[in-house]
Amino acid sequence: MPQQTKLRDKRILVIGLGRFGSSLALELVNHGWEVLGVDSNPRLVQAYADALTHTVIADATDDEALRQVGAPQFQRAVVAIGTHLEESILATSQLVDMGVPDIWAKAISRRHGRILEQVGAHHVVLPEHDMGERVAHLVSGRMLDYVELEEGFSLGKTKAPKELLGKPLRETKVRQKYGITVVSVKRLHSAFTYATEETVLQKGDVIVVAGRTDDVERFAEVT
Template structure:
């Protein structure tokens, strides 16, 4: 197994299906060094004008070695429909000592196998997207991200009772167990929340805390 290189950087994205291509394209737009790996020639041709792409079969460890995969600090395995390919690719990345491995899973059993062989993070694209939409539909929440079990960050509109009061006056952590991380006013820039921050009806709040507590706060009128 290769040793981790602290100078490694960039993200290797394996698979240019809908999930992998969207992720690679977004990383590239963010000026993150990215290299996409895809064995389908049609997909390689489609994306080669927009992204750095290598046509290769990542289930073959020699292919990863030839493209210098160990020089990247993170990898995303976007192959999900073929469980065998997903497992082989993830195992190959573990063997070369990849520092961070994110792997797409299509079932809990698939996820269990990926974790067992060494994937650091498991992604369920469709169910994750569904959960975010479900939390946003019909309420004050505009976006919902579960950072870890027990901690959630949401973007939301401020409840009526908070309008025109400062965070010091509201004492939201004491009253509701949530923390206003930041506030964005219309046309303004994001500002971190402080005791003197006053909330207005047309502000957008970034709120963090226990998932259940954040949801209860977001459901207040």
């Protein structure tokens, strides 16, 4: 299939309709995707039959069952099985063997995630771990929001500290002092906009900064 056709293909297979899988599937439908939801639990399949494009009762660890629901024809698939590690790993492995080119898999621990990567998952997400880490950053400091883009590098949203106010960012030497870059700014009653070297921050501004996680955390404590 040509690359452009792949990019336009808005069909996705979601295996596992528990809390994470169902929430993801419903959000994808809201964004215009055709979602095939698969679960071995008839109650869950019935619960989302009207909300998703298609739902099927099937054992995702069974190669033949996955082939019958058309899994090999999907360009993207999500294995949202969480607590049953063996089922999660087997389902992911089946999709890999079928040649599905873009496989996302939910993990409940870093060890689980490493195994999923080893069997061939292209993307591994740890929703509980990531949310716990994010909330920990929010409750323990001055950050208003926090996203880890990859291990050791993050974005943080915080109020502009006093020492940066009233002069262009290039004069604040913020990158040299703190190792972070101010990437955007939001004024009161305004939307976020890109920050430049000439941006002058004002009292009450909210800024988004990028940098190594330790540096972002340190900067968020500056008042």
